Amino acid sequence: TQTVSQSDAHVTVFEGDSVELRCNYSYGGSIYLSWYIQHHGRGLQFLLKYYSGNPVVQGVNGFEAEFSKSDSSFHLRKASVHWSDSAVYFCAASLMPNYNVLYFGSGTKLTVEP
């Protein structure tokens, strides 16, 4: 059984700061990884995904994530956050070839202060 771990339940930064939200997974086979954002009271929205190729993937609104097989990680980063980035971020993983079955981490709440 694969698991997705997001070690930080809450992260607080100031507007303009850089931020890294951590995601680790535990599975030895081919894995499909993605990040989603959830603004308060809304459904989740897709940010980016990785399966193979360049380990650094670009997403919407300046987000990027880097896959590391050695660290079993897929951390999300943004160089300069805006107050509108305040939301809950979910990392998700699925087992190939059934990439349709996603398992979500418990989420990291990002608060961006002015």
Next chain:
Amino acid sequence: DMKVTQMPRYLIKRMGENVLLECGQDMSHETMYWYRQDPGLGLQLIYISYDVDSNSEGDIPKGYRVSRKKREHFSLILDSAKTNQTSVYFCASSLLGEVFFGKGTRLTVV
């Protein structure tokens, strides 16, 4: 405009009542899901549907059943709702690994 629509958005039911949550998508996606979200637990998969009448249990199917008679519609049914089924329920559909979520239904069972 690609959309997953959930009805109703808010629902209050008494324990023991039957509950029907409806979901529609306009993207002709084969795969659809029902998740529930509880504080601190992230999203838990209740059921996944791979197409019409092709449904599989997720991690927490107990107390729920689903129906998919048309590709664009996927219903979640709670027969005799329980208070521990109070939650926010999300329907979703997916294509090539990208999942599209509805806005959720907040169900309160009293």
